[in-house]
Amino acid sequence: MTVAEAPIPMTMPEPAPAPEAEVKPRDLLIINYSGELEKVWATMLLASTAAAMGVKCRVFVTFWGLQVFVKDSKRITGKNWMQKMLSFMSRPGISHRKLSKMNFLGMGPWMMGTLAKQYKNPSPKELLEIAQAMGVEFIPCQMTLEMFGLTKDDLIEGMGEPVGAATVIGLMTEGSAPLFI
Amino acid sequence: MGADAQVDARGLNCPMPIVKTAQAVKGLASGQTLEVLATDPGSVKDFAAWSKTTGNEIVEQSADGGVFRFVMRKK
Numbered sequence: 001m002t003v004a005e006a007p008i009p010m011t012m013p014e015p016a017p018a019p020e021a022e023v024k025p026r027d028l029l030i031i032n033y034s035g036e037l038e039k040v041w042a043t044m045l046l047a048s049t050a051a052a053m054g055v056k057c058r059v060f061v062t063f064w065g066l067q068v069f070v071k072d073s074k075r076i077t078g079k080n081w082m083q084k085m086l087s088f089m090s091r092p093g094i095s096h097r098k099l100s101k102m103n104f105l106g107m108g109p110w111m112m113g114t115l116a117k118q119y120k121n122p123s124p125k126e127l128l129e130i131a132q133a134m135g136v137e138f139i140p141c142q143m144t145l146e147m148f149g150l151t152k153d154d155l156i157e158g159m160g161e162p163v164g165a166a167t168v169i170g171l172m173t174e175g176s177a178p179l180f181i
Numbered sequence: 182m183g184a185d186a187q188v189d190a191r192g193l194n195c196p197m198p199i200v201k202t203a204q205a206v207k208g209l210a211s212g213q214t215l216e217v218l219a220t221d222p223g224s225v226k227d228f229a230a231w232s233k234t235t236g237n238e239i240v241e242q243s244a245d246g247g248v249f250r251f252v253m254r255k256k
Binding site for chain 2: 054
């Protein structure tokens, strides 16, 4: 008998019963690659929301994204002149992020910050503090740390142990939902 | 019905109503209830998603003049 000839069932199948045992939500893994204000904002917003929803969230911070996690008070970082130049040209710290468009020498970020305050939206820095307090793990990239000449002392408090790409891929294969921002 | 705790998230925007709720729920015992007031229109769907993911049930929900009221019961 072909599929077309199969008798139509007279009753609708019963809906699957709600699983008794709790289905554990997938972990979330955000790869925070970018350092621009709007992207860092998205990372912090999603990370803090995940934590609020009881979802285990890890944020791997790499390349331009690592500069975000340098203490705001640090101005020049790095050991050699190229690394120092890098921090001079692109100021590290979460409070010194630039917009990818309409930056206008800092006018854009200032306006964004003012609008956010007006509409009671938390800043990336506030969201970072919330996320950390709620157990989100921020994990620096070992390779970027070295290439940018950063030490653990340059980074904000509460960062995880530096790891490499294999750890990130390992978490993905174990079922973490990945986001590349 | 008097809830065991309250969160006033009126005027706050995404994701703060959810964040403040999660923080308040942490301090409750299983079965206790939390009353949340919010004005963020997105919070209606957001709280439904939050409830589904966390397993904390929304036992009451109403809207009055732009203020949304939810009562959650901790799992």
